[in-house]
Amino acid sequence: MIPDVSRKPTSFALLLLTALLGAALFAGPASAKRCANLPLSVKLSSHDPTDLLESGQAWVYVRKKGRVKGAEVLVERGNRVFARGRISGRLAGGRTTVVRLKTVRAIRQGRYRVSVTARKGGCHVRRAKHRKWRFRTPSLAVKALPVSTRVDDNVDQVRFALRPIRRVQVGLVRATLVNRNGATVAETVVPDLDGNQVIADLPINGKLAPGKYQVRLVGQEKASGAWRNSADTYRFVRGGGGAAPVESTGLQLQKVVVDWSEGEWKGRQVGGFIAPGIGYGEVVCSPDQQWIRFFPSNGGRESAMMSWTHKDWGTFGEYSLREAKFVNDSGPDFREGLNKFGPTEKNSTGSFEGIISDRGPILGPGGSSLAPPTTFEMSWKWNFARTRTSRCHVEATFRTETGQVEKPVARSAQIVWRDAANATADNAADSVEFPGLGQVEVVCEAGVGGSHQISVDNPAGGLILIREGSDETQVRQNDGPLSSRLPNNGMLLYRLDSGQNVLVSSRWKANDPDPAANWCVVSAQVFDR
16 A cells, blocks of 8 residues: 555654754754854964064964864964964864964064964864964074083184074174173174074183073164164083084084083073085974974075984884985975974984985986085983983084095085986086095986996995995995995995095986986085094
8 A cells, every 4th residue: 555645744743843943943053152262272482573484383272171173373464464374183172282383474563463263173164263463573584503502612712603594685793692791702793694604603712601691693684774683592501522613624523512401401402503505404402392403595406414313212212214305395494303202202312324415406407516415423312201300412513525625524426417318427427536545436327227326446445334214234345446336215324444434315216217207316425534
């Protein structure tokens, strides 16, 4: 029998339908009200617009039991956006989440609006929350970092690494070191910083006394002509001696030390260095930040840092090959963390051995002149188990060749080509004659059957360390000349019996069916041990 679908609903069905419609009607306004307010607050990391250029942060605090997803932070004035940042996923309730900001327009002095747009848990519509924020006059866009904050590393001069922030063009800069009483201790003038990095030596008589000091900078920005100033405070303590300035010979040597204990890390957690012709870097170790960070000086050139890393936590450890690089849209800097976990591990020791290299114009064919590479060795040890007794010690040595011949000496050989058509005889090979050693040559040809090798023309033997992925292979050759294949993604270290080292970073691709997609970047430095 066919059921009669034309029958009217029973009274029970009518009651149920009425109840559902009523619930929907009353739930609508109540739900909208519940979703209207975001359970959070926001503030920026600084009132100084200059601070936002490369390290700007928004701190978003979500109230306990609050649920918020997909927060976007905007710094606005009128209908224009000046900085923005976004974090996906859920923000933890009862905690502050850091959102990194990217400045998209120059921020000046004045009042702005900070907006957070997000979706409250259980709600489908994104809502916004606003607050006012006042920026003060921008400070000078130049950073000054001490090479070491230990007084025995600062005899007859106090050494600071100066660099422009976000490649702002700055002319004359005066650097003044002031003690806690406001008296000038040392002073120097850099006639034209331009877009470069320099090591500034502030002369003193004898050894710097322990205590708090402020380094004050006054300089002129070229674009606006405005004179601006900035100031940072550092605390210099007893000890040191290992990072004393070394005069340039055929090898420019920079030693950086970060050292603090008893939880007193503020003003002692950072040291600066430069890679001449490539950029500027800083070594940082504090309870919440541990890294080597690098700022390329030319936004139109690719640069990279390849490092062989060893991290040890007592009960276990790891080796790994790492590479960080600067290309289009990768931000103003790149870094390699000394830590592995987050939150940071309580105890850690480790070491890096690496090479910072210039790879020419971004996506360029190759063949352009390259800045010499800077190699480095770094080791660290920290204990953050207890706040009051926490400590960290980092030592780093950076080496770059100069045009001088007085020993010790460093020299380099480099290859850059992109697209097999650009792998010409000039682009696919490079060699250098090293005093007391002989010729060191690197070859990286196009095609799977092409030569990809390094050779050292010297009768002495040596140890070759081949590093790829997480593996290190050691090969002993008792007699020279020495030669080995260049890894397509790896690092080589030659320890020659004649007293030199050769450190090589090597990346290449030769097997793509499209010849234009193949490329090679090799950087090698030879230096006296």
